């Protein structure tokens with residue numbers, strides 16, 4: 351394992367923000383710390399990064415103690431903080447050069463600007479960058495030390511869906527290059543797409559930890575099938591043994607079934623009854639459902 355966290359606890363003004371959290375991160379994986387705002391994600395991450403002092407617990411990053419060996423550890427890790435303000439009067443290449451000067455063997459920043467398609471903004475003032483471009487810059491700066499591990503805190507918050515997806519592509523590329531990535535997010539679809547394993551944090555505690563697939567299988571919430579249809583007797587549908595629940599929104603019918611094999615059962619039923627339907631699609635449960643099941647409430651977007 352490349353990161354080890356045991357019994358991490360941290361309080362602010364007597365209130366526990368992180369409560370007895372333990373997990374390991376393996377080399378080469380994308381590990382997600384996920385949960386709603388205020389769950390304790392940033393506190394966990396920043397204790398690992400040696401930026402906050404835990405009340406108790408044991409943390410090792412590449413066998414370094416983040417508090418005692420911080421200087422050495424920072425030769426091997428890259429950190430992107432949730433809120434970073436850069437001097438507006440600096441140009442992109444100037445801040446890249448500044449960051450490069452902190453390290454013995456920095457990655458040539460021009461390579462990183464190219465890798466993140468930010469080369470054309472090299473001479474722009476940071477203040478002129480879009481939100482997505484600023485986030486790209488923050489990850490580039492985190493990669494300058496040529497780290498083995500990179501920490502990303504809510505990297506895509508505030509980005510529009512397109513910029514967010516494009517950022518996902520860059521993060522996957524980093525994994526392919528062999529980096530270990532530890533990220534926090536409150537976007538469940540982001541965690542589903544990117545993470546090999548996730549820890550769901552709720553009120554400072556780990557509510558669940560596993561691969562995304564295993565967590566989804568665990569909740570066994572069945573499959574939702576949606577179709578449109580002009581005329582249908584909802585009662586008949588509700589009486590079918592494999593159907594758990596039916597909802598009707600104008601012409602759109604939402605059917606909750608036991609499992610994905612019930613799709614064939616449903617289609618057979620509709621055809622036998624001569625019911626005309628269209629736009630049929632199935633929706634598999636995701637991390638959002640896992641979160642709802644485990645914590646009892648929906649995560650706010």
Ligand SMILES: Nc1ncnc2c1ncn2[C@@H]1O[C@H](COP(=O)(O)OP(=O)(O)OP(=O)(O)O)[C@@H](O)[C@H]1O
Pocket residue numbers: 362363367385386387388389390391392393394432504536
């Ligand atoms: N420096 C601090 N002083 C006092 N309370 C704090 C401090 N930092 C965090 N907290 C509190 O600790 C709890 C956990 O905060 P934290 O920032 O770790 O959560 P988070 O899951 O990262 O949330 P977000 O996604 O909103 O950043 C929150 O209730 C927060 O208000």
